[in-house]
Each structure stands twice: as C-alpha cells, then as structure tokens.
Amino acid sequence: MASLGKNEDVLCTSDGIESVYNKLVAQEEEINNGLETLLSRQCHLEAKLRGITKVLPNLQIVHSDAQQLAEMITFTSTLAENVSSKVRQLDIARSRVSECQQRVHDLLDLQLCSDGVQTALRNEDFEKAAAHVHRFLSMDQHLLKQTADDVAEDCTSVTNSFSLLHEAATQLGAVVTQKFDEAVHADDLASVERFFKIFPLLGMQDEGLVRFSSYLCSKLKDTALKNLRLALETNTSDKRANVIYADTITLLFEGIARVIEIHQPLIETYYGPGRLLTVASYLQRECDRQSKRILAEFSKCRHLEKIVQQVNEYMRTNNVYSKPTDKLDPKELDLLLGELTIMHSRAELYVRFIRRRVMNDLEIGVPSGDTRTALVSELEAMLNGSELCHRMQELLSSYLLLERYFMEESVKKAVVMDSVEEGSHTSSMVDDVFFIVRKCIRRAGTSSSLDGVCAVINNACALLETDFCEVLRRQLRQGYPSGYLDLTQAYSVLHTSIQQGRLQASDSEQARLMFLTYLNNADASTEYTDTLRRSLMDEVPSVLTTMSENERVKLESCLSGLGSVAASLKAVIDYGMEQLRVIVIKPRVNPWVDTFLSVSHQLSEEDFANYEANEPFVQNLIMNLDGLLGLFRGSLTTSNYDTLVSILTAEVTAHLEKVVIKSTFNRLGGLVFDKEVRALVSYLTSTTSWSIRDKFARLTQMATVLNLERVTEISDYWGSNSGPLTWRLTPADIRQVMTLRTDFRSDDIKRLKL
Incomplete structure (x- = not known):
C-alpha cells in the first residue's frame, strides 16, 4: 500500500x-x-534436526577427548623442549671439550713438531721433517697463542716453537728445492719424484708443479730433438722414409700422452684433483716449440712451400685443360698428401686426448660453477690458441690446395689417356676418374678433419659436375653420324687400330663408337656417383668417430652435392638420347610407320584371311625395328638401351597414331589393327626390362573403338571403367576415331553421350 501511495x-x-x-x-x-x-x-529439515539431536551427546564426548589430547600434547611438548634444551647444552659442552682437546693436542703436537723437525733435518729425513712442518702449518697459530696465555699465562715456549718451525719450514723449502734441482741435473727420476711429493707438504704446491713441469718439458725436449735427428739421418731407402716426419711428430704426441698417463695419479694423490691443467699448459708450450721445429724441417725437406707456391701459380694462370710446360706431376704429390693427412690426424688425436684428460680431472676436483667454467675456458683457449693448432690449420690449408690440384690433374690425365677396350661398354676414364675421386675423399677422411673432408667433397662435386660432364657433353655434341653400321665390328676395328698404332676404321665408325661409349660413360658415372654417396655416408662417420649431430648434418649437406652431379649426368644422357632420337630413330621410324597408309584396312573375308596369314605391315615394322635395335643392343648399357627402347616406343606410337587418323577401317580392318597393335606391344615388351604398355594406352584404346560392332557398344566400355579418367582418349577423340569406320553412321556417332 506504501507503493500505492507513492504512485x-x-x-x-x-x-x-x-x-x-x-x-x-x-x-x-x-x-x-x-x-x-x-x-x-x-520433512527433510525435520529429519536433519532429529539426526543433529542424536549426535549432540557424541559431540560432548569428542569435545572432552579433544581437550584431554590437547593437554597431553602440551605436556609432551614442554617435556621435549626441556630435554632438547639439555641436549643442546650437552652438545655445546661436548663441542667446547672437543675444541679444548684439539687445542691441547695442537700444543702437544707443536712441541713434538718443534723437536722432531730438527732431528729429521739432521738425519736428512726430509719426508718426516716435511710432515712435521705440514702439521704445524695446519694449526691455528692465533688460537694456540691464546690457549697458551690462558693456561700458563706465559706463551714464550709457544712463540719459540713458532719461530723454530717457521725457520725450519724456510730451511726445509730451500733444501728440498736444492735437492730437487740436483736430482733433475743428475737425471734421477726417483729422487725427482721423491722431492716433488714434499713440496705440497710445505705449502709450495705451485712451485712444485712449475718445477716438475719444467723437468718433464726438458725430458720431452731431449727426446724430441733425438727423434728429429734420427729422422734427418734416415736413409731414403728406408720403408718409413716417406712418412718419417709424421712418425716424428707422432712420437712427440705419444711422449706427452705417456707423461700424462704416468704422472697424473702422482699429481692427483699429492696435489689433489684439478691441478693437471697447470702441468698440461707447460707441456703444451713445449709441444708448440718442438712441433714447430719438426714442421719446419718437414717443410724444408719436402719443399712444401715451393710446391704450394708452384701449384698456386699454376692454378691461378692456367685453365683446367691447358697444357703448361712447368707443372708438377700429380703422382709426385701422392706420398706428400698421405704424410700431411697423417700429421693432421695425429694432432687432432693428441688434442682430443689432452682435452678429455683435463676435463675429467676438473670434473673430479673442481665443483661446477664459475670456477670450473673459467678453467674450461682457459683449457680451450690454451688448445685452440696454441702454436700447434695454428700450424695444423696452415698444414690443412696446404693439404686442401694440393689435394685439389692432385684430383684435377689426375682426372685430366685420365681423360687424356682414355681408351676403349673391346667388349666394354665404357671407356677407361670412368673407372679412373671415380677411383681418383674416391681415393682423394677417403684420404681427406684420414685427416680427422670434417672441414677438410667437406672441402674435398665440394671440390670433387665441382670437378665432376663441370669439367667431367663437359668432357662427356663435348663428345656427344659432335653428334651421331647417320647411316647403318655394325657397331660390334667397329669396336673390333678400333681396338685393332689402337693396338697397331694406325687408324683403320673410318671417321664415321669411330664417331659412332665414341658417341655410344661416352653415352654409356654418363650412365655408368650416374651409378658410380650414387654408390659413392652411399658409401661415404657410412665410411666418413666411422673414421671421424666423434661426430656430433650438427656435424653429421653438415656432412649430409656436402654429400647432397653428389645428387647435383647425378642430375647433371642425367642431363648429359638426355642430351645424347635426344640426338639418337632425332638422327637415328625418327628418320627411320617415320617412313616405316607411313607404310601403314599403303595397306588397306577395309577388308573382305578373303582379304582378312590373307592378311591374318601374312601380316605384311606389322611384320615388316617389327623386322625393321629389330634391325635398328640390334645395332645398339650389344653397344649400350642396360639402362641406356632400355631408355632407347622407351624413346623408340614413344616415337612409334606417336607417329602410328597420326597415320591411323588418316586411314579408314571396316569391322575386319579394325580387328586386324587390334592384332597389329598387340603384336607390336608384345615385341617391344620383349626387348626391354621396363614397362612400356602405358605408352600404347591410346593406340590400344583406338583399336578397341575401331573393333566395335555397333556405335552404342562404346557405352559399355566407357561406363564399365568408372568414368573417363581411366581413358587416355577424350570423348572428342573417341568420336574422331569412330568416324574412321566407314560402316558407322555419323548421326549415330553424334548422338553418343560420353
């Protein structure tokens, strides 16, 4: 009503x-x-209320039990706190007692060390004296003085002991250093190791490592110089003379590795893990000095700089197939290249050994963190920035230049010395060229450098794709002479001519033979390229055992260049086959197929019986085709021959389709044409291992159309094959073929629904 009042x-x-x-x-x-x-x-609420009423007495009991439990927990907590406080007091007391005992022991040991060090020095028991000094140095001198003040209120004896032990430590350090130097001068390894173990007891770890590392370097120097002298005195008739410098630098690396293997346990035991890097740094510097000396003698003896300069000059001023008068014979580089790869491989092996040993030592002795990261960076800087690494990079650069020259010049020589043996489909240069390429890539693999392997592979791909393919293409570009020839006789004639040193075969015979041989060369080279790529994918990782996934991807990328080589070779084959099609196949096939027009296909029953018995057109065509293929059957590789048959088939079907459109047929003529097509398919199928029925698809379908009894019968064939996609003939083509039948009415053909 209030709302009503408002309204x-x-x-x-x-x-x-x-x-x-x-x-x-x-x-x-x-x-x-x-x-x-x-x-x-x-009703639901009343049932809930009744349930709550029944539970109320139980809640009282739970409340009472909870209060009792809380009181018990409080009591237990108070008791535990009281006990733990007493335990803490006892623990503090125990710690203080233990500290007091340690101080007392230190005071007692101080006196023992003070007395014992003098006795040990007089007896020249340096190990025992060092042990006393080490025990003294491990004490907290400030606490000892404070303890002496608290106990006796007089620290004079402690101070005297300190002074005595400090003097003894100084004296012992000087004595040990002198004795170590004397042992080094006397070449007494046992004494050297004896005093080396004493340095860390005196707190002289760094000095001990430096002196011991210098001693090891001096031994390495003496051994390296001795090995180098022996190398320089080696007789050239010695079986290792060709790799004597590689052996010398290998002995240097093996000597360093042996030193580390023998003395690493000693260093870890007395100096602790993580100190091997210091020794390795000194050994690496000595390795740099000695390897520099060895490589200098190697370069001088092998005339490496002169050879590299000569090759550089030649490659800069000469074309690939020119014939300069002043150039190196690639055979002279074979042994040098092998020695270069051995030296680089041994250096890579040595660097991996040093890195692995030092990294293992750091992982054991240095916790992960900034310190280890800094030491690892120091290790990598030491190895990558070493003189050895720089010189090996220069060596690898010289090797790649010489390997490229060796490969190119050897391939040129193989091309110049190319010959054809009787009964062979290919000439000698194919096997020679791919043997050279494989040899060069395999040799690059022995250098243990992925970059080197990839560089040689890239050079090989460029050489094959440009120069080698150009040799093949240049021969094919001369063309295939027209006219008939028994090529088996041509091989025999040419082989005899080469043996007798005079030319007996005609120019056209030679040209035909060389054309087909180089066409076969291209086909064989395609197979060799694919085989080479697969084999290298398996061989190179087995040689470079430490390949990462990224390095494997890099190798696969380089090997993909061989795929481009195969594509270029395939283009050469296609070029040669196109010439055969234009020069040999088309001029002969077209007139043979044109004879189809001279044979009537509007036959009576009598004509049909005679035609079926003789089959003049198809038998003559097959005979001519067989004669043509016979000229090439024994002269081409299987793949090239199959390709030729495929080209011949395409030419026959294409031209036969054209002449069929110009002919007329009746029912019997269509039946004869169907038999002719089948006979032609059967013959050409028997001549090749490839499937060629697909090339006859249109002709076969034309024969089917021409063989119909009625126009409407085509609907059964068309509909039963699931639509026009299975037919090579379009509806317009079918109507055109039907018009060739003189007994089919044009109105019936027009009414067809296809």
Missing part, C-alpha cells in the same frame, strides 16, 4: 490501477510458490 498519479486511471493490481497478483503468486517450496522441504 497516486498512476492510480488516477483505470489502466494504472489494473497494472498495479497485476503486479500485486504476481507478487502474491511468487510468495505462495516460496511457501510451498519451504513446506515441501519440511
């Missing part, structure tokens, strides 16, 4: 009154619904 203006009209009334009715209905909902839940 007096609304109540002044009947519409307003009715609206307010409707709202009141709606509110009343909503309230009634709410009351009904509450009443419907009355």
Whole structure:
C-alpha cells in the first residue's frame, strides 16, 4: 500500500490501477510458490534436526577427548623442549671439550713438531721433517697463542716453537728445492719424484708443479730433438722414409700422452684433483716449440712451400685443360698428401686426448660453477690458441690446395689417356676418374678433419659436375653420324687400330663408337656417383668417430652435392638420347610407320584371311625395328638401351597414331589393327626390362573403338571403367576415331553421350 501511495498519479486511471493490481497478483503468486517450496522441504529439515539431536551427546564426548589430547600434547611438548634444551647444552659442552682437546693436542703436537723437525733435518729425513712442518702449518697459530696465555699465562715456549718451525719450514723449502734441482741435473727420476711429493707438504704446491713441469718439458725436449735427428739421418731407402716426419711428430704426441698417463695419479694423490691443467699448459708450450721445429724441417725437406707456391701459380694462370710446360706431376704429390693427412690426424688425436684428460680431472676436483667454467675456458683457449693448432690449420690449408690440384690433374690425365677396350661398354676414364675421386675423399677422411673432408667433397662435386660432364657433353655434341653400321665390328676395328698404332676404321665408325661409349660413360658415372654417396655416408662417420649431430648434418649437406652431379649426368644422357632420337630413330621410324597408309584396312573375308596369314605391315615394322635395335643392343648399357627402347616406343606410337587418323577401317580392318597393335606391344615388351604398355594406352584404346560392332557398344566400355579418367582418349577423340569406320553412321556417332 506504501507503493500505492507513492504512485497516486498512476492510480488516477483505470489502466494504472489494473497494472498495479497485476503486479500485486504476481507478487502474491511468487510468495505462495516460496511457501510451498519451504513446506515441501519440511520433512527433510525435520529429519536433519532429529539426526543433529542424536549426535549432540557424541559431540560432548569428542569435545572432552579433544581437550584431554590437547593437554597431553602440551605436556609432551614442554617435556621435549626441556630435554632438547639439555641436549643442546650437552652438545655445546661436548663441542667446547672437543675444541679444548684439539687445542691441547695442537700444543702437544707443536712441541713434538718443534723437536722432531730438527732431528729429521739432521738425519736428512726430509719426508718426516716435511710432515712435521705440514702439521704445524695446519694449526691455528692465533688460537694456540691464546690457549697458551690462558693456561700458563706465559706463551714464550709457544712463540719459540713458532719461530723454530717457521725457520725450519724456510730451511726445509730451500733444501728440498736444492735437492730437487740436483736430482733433475743428475737425471734421477726417483729422487725427482721423491722431492716433488714434499713440496705440497710445505705449502709450495705451485712451485712444485712449475718445477716438475719444467723437468718433464726438458725430458720431452731431449727426446724430441733425438727423434728429429734420427729422422734427418734416415736413409731414403728406408720403408718409413716417406712418412718419417709424421712418425716424428707422432712420437712427440705419444711422449706427452705417456707423461700424462704416468704422472697424473702422482699429481692427483699429492696435489689433489684439478691441478693437471697447470702441468698440461707447460707441456703444451713445449709441444708448440718442438712441433714447430719438426714442421719446419718437414717443410724444408719436402719443399712444401715451393710446391704450394708452384701449384698456386699454376692454378691461378692456367685453365683446367691447358697444357703448361712447368707443372708438377700429380703422382709426385701422392706420398706428400698421405704424410700431411697423417700429421693432421695425429694432432687432432693428441688434442682430443689432452682435452678429455683435463676435463675429467676438473670434473673430479673442481665443483661446477664459475670456477670450473673459467678453467674450461682457459683449457680451450690454451688448445685452440696454441702454436700447434695454428700450424695444423696452415698444414690443412696446404693439404686442401694440393689435394685439389692432385684430383684435377689426375682426372685430366685420365681423360687424356682414355681408351676403349673391346667388349666394354665404357671407356677407361670412368673407372679412373671415380677411383681418383674416391681415393682423394677417403684420404681427406684420414685427416680427422670434417672441414677438410667437406672441402674435398665440394671440390670433387665441382670437378665432376663441370669439367667431367663437359668432357662427356663435348663428345656427344659432335653428334651421331647417320647411316647403318655394325657397331660390334667397329669396336673390333678400333681396338685393332689402337693396338697397331694406325687408324683403320673410318671417321664415321669411330664417331659412332665414341658417341655410344661416352653415352654409356654418363650412365655408368650416374651409378658410380650414387654408390659413392652411399658409401661415404657410412665410411666418413666411422673414421671421424666423434661426430656430433650438427656435424653429421653438415656432412649430409656436402654429400647432397653428389645428387647435383647425378642430375647433371642425367642431363648429359638426355642430351645424347635426344640426338639418337632425332638422327637415328625418327628418320627411320617415320617412313616405316607411313607404310601403314599403303595397306588397306577395309577388308573382305578373303582379304582378312590373307592378311591374318601374312601380316605384311606389322611384320615388316617389327623386322625393321629389330634391325635398328640390334645395332645398339650389344653397344649400350642396360639402362641406356632400355631408355632407347622407351624413346623408340614413344616415337612409334606417336607417329602410328597420326597415320591411323588418316586411314579408314571396316569391322575386319579394325580387328586386324587390334592384332597389329598387340603384336607390336608384345615385341617391344620383349626387348626391354621396363614397362612400356602405358605408352600404347591410346593406340590400344583406338583399336578397341575401331573393333566395335555397333556405335552404342562404346557405352559399355566407357561406363564399365568408372568414368573417363581411366581413358587416355577424350570423348572428342573417341568420336574422331569412330568416324574412321566407314560402316558407322555419323548421326549415330553424334548422338553418343560420353
């Protein structure tokens, strides 16, 4: 009603009154619904209340038990706190007692060390004296003085012991250093190791490592110089003379490795893990000096700089197939290249050994963190920045230049010395060229350098793809002379001519033979290239045993260049086959197929019987084709011959389709044409291992159309093959072929729904 009072203006009209009334009715209905909902839940609420009433006594019991448990926990906690406080007090007391005992022991040991060090020095028992000094140096001198003040109120004896032991430590350090130097001068390894073990006891670890490393370097120097003198005195007839410098530098690396293997346990035992890097640094510097001397003698004796300069000059001023008067014979580089790869391989092996040993030592002795990271960086800087590494890079650069020259010149020589043996499909240069390429890549693999291997592979790919393919293409570019020839006789004639040193075969015979031989060369080279790629993918990782996944991807990328070589060789084959198609196949095949027009295919029953017995067109065509293929059957490789048959088939079918369109047929003529097509398919299929039926698809379908009894019969063939996609003939082609049948009405053909 309050709301009604606020809306007096609304109540002044009947519409307003009715609206307010409707709202009141709606509110009343909503309230009634709410009351009904509450009443419907009355039984459920009463059941809940009864359940709660039953549980109330149990809640009282739980509350009582919870209070008792809380009181018990509080009591136990207080008791535990009291006990633990007493334990802490006892632990503090125990620690203090232990510290007191340690101080007392230190004081007693101080006196023992003070007395014992003098006795040991007088008896020259340096190990025992060093042990006393080491025990003294491990004490906390400040605490000892404080303890002496607290106990005796007089620290004079302690101070005297300190002074005495300090003097003894200084004296012992000087004596041990002198004795170590004397042992080094006398080359007494046992004494050197004896005094080396004493340095860390005196707190002279760094000096001990430096002196011991210098001693090891002096021994390495003497051995390296001795080995180098022996190398220089080696007789050229010695079986190792060709690799004597590689053997000398290998002995240097093996000597360093042996030193590390023998003395690493000694260093770790007395100086602790993580100190091998110091010794390795000194050994690496000595390795740099000695390897520099060895490589200088190697370069001088082998005339390496002169050879590299000569090869550089030649490659800069000469074309690939020019014939300069002043150039090296590639055979003279063979042994030098082998020695270069051995030296680089041994250096890589040595560097990996040093890195592995030092890294293992750091992992054991130095916790992971900034310190280890800094030491690892120092190790890598030492190895990568060493004189040995720089000189090996120069050596590898010289090797790659000479290997490229060796490969190119050897391939040129193989091309110049190319010959054809009787009964062989290819000439000698194919085997020679790929033997040279494989040899060079394998030799690069023995250098243990992936970059070197990839560089040689890239050079080989460039050589094969450009120069070698150009040799093949240049011969094929001269063309295939037209005319018939028995190529078996040509091989025999040419072989005899070569043996007798005079030319007996005609120019055209030679040209035909060389054309087919070089076409076979291209095919054989394609197979060799694929085989080379697969074999290298297996061989190179087995030689470079430490290849990572990224390095493997890099190798695969380089080997993919051989795929480009195969594509270039395939283009050469296609070029040669196209010449055979234009010069040999097309001029002969077209006239043979044109004779189809001279044979009538509107036959009577008598004509049909005679034609079926003689088959003049197809038998003559097969005979001519067989004669043509016979000229090449024994002269081409299997793949090239199959390609030739495929080209011949394509030419025959294409031209036969054209002449069929110019002919007319009746029912018997269509039946004869179907038999002719089948005979031709059967013959050409028997001449090759490839499938050629697909090339006869249109002709076969044309024969099917020409062999129909009625025009409407085509619907059965068309519909039964699931639509026009299985047909090579379009609906327009089918109608055109049907018009060749003189007994088919044009109106019936037009009404066809295809």
